[in-house]
Amino acid sequence: MIEINVDKKEKTYFILMIIVTVLLVVPMVFLLPILLPLALFLLVGQGLLIGYVKGNGVRVSEQQFPDIYKVVVRQSATLGLQTIPKVYIMESGGLLNAFATSFLGFNYVVLYSELVEVSYDKGRDVVEFVIGHELGHIKRNHINKKLMTFPAQLVPFLAQAYSRACEYTCDNIGYSLNQKGAEQGILVLAAGPKLAKKMNAVAFYKQQYTETGFWVWLSEKLAYHPNLSKRVKLEKDTLVIGRPLKEQDDFVQEKVSEPTVNMEDYSNYLPKN
Numbered sequence: 001m002i003e004i005n006v007d008k009k010e011k012t013y014f015i016l017m018i019i020v021t022v023l024l025v026v027p028m029v030f031l032l033p034i035l036l037p038l039a040l041f042l043l044v045g046q047g048l049l050i051g052y053v054k055g056n057g058v059r060v061s062e063q064q065f066p067d068i069y070k071v072v073v074r075q076s077a078t079l080g081l082q083t084i085p086k087v088y089i090m091e092s093g094g095l096l097n098a099f100a101t102s103f104l105g106f107n108y109v110v111l112y113s114e115l116v117e118v119s120y121d122k123g124r125d126v127v128e129f130v131i132g133h134e135l136g137h138i139k140r141n142h143i144n145k146k147l148m149t150f151p152a153q154l155v156p157f158l159a160q161a162y163s164r165a166c167e168y169t170c171d172n173i174g175y176s177l178n179q180k181g182a183e184q185g186i187l188v189l190a191a192g193p194k195l196a197k198k199m200n201a202v203a204f205y206k207q208q209y210t211e212t213g214f215w216v217w218l219s220e221k222l223a224y225h226p227n228l229s230k231r232v233k234l235e236k237d238t239l240v241i242g243r244p245l246k247e248q249d250d251f252v253q254e255k256v257s258e259p260t261v262n263m264e265d266y267s268n269y270l271p272k273n
């Protein structure tokens, strides 16, 4: 059993986005001549992105990076995902990143190769946290929720606030799946794999209270991810990522049922096509 801590703000902002979407539907009918081509443009753009990923990325499978694939299968089962997302590794010119997306009903996770290299250099914890974080976006249906509330995505500050809340939720999910990887992962994202091990994590955590001001505030309010230093927490001298499970009142607790499949029988989770 794993407990998912859904950031309370995620639900609040999602309700706000639904309200804004409903309010904007009527005025947007008059903008259909502009919006329809825009929607088509976005659909084609997404299709091209997925096409590029499929054509150039390395599809993770039982034959290709099977150890990474096992992590995906295990975490998908733990989170109760209906189908295993298609996972690709892509060369990224040194970028440490990953993202989850969906297209025409299929879910995809892209892991940048530098990030996967970290896992082979330093153990699998970091990549387990990152995969868990990205599967969290799929578990919480974040991508489709953003599509469903497309008009609200055009409202400055609101869309970003919702997105940041989603990121906190997925940090919680990744943290639940691999705590050690979560701690290392944020530091790696901040300073890169080599410098991360030399970092003073507590000093980095304290930056959120010392590196402040209007521009720091505005920069985060317009960002879709929280500031990295704010993704690190200190709980009784222990660093945690996301928010501590014990702060029950800050969270809506959601129970995820135990995986009911035989963990060794991966055929249940093989992609459908």
Ligand SMILES: [Zn+2]
Pocket (backbone or CB within 6 Å): 133, 134, 137, 167, 170
């Ligand atoms: Zn994320």
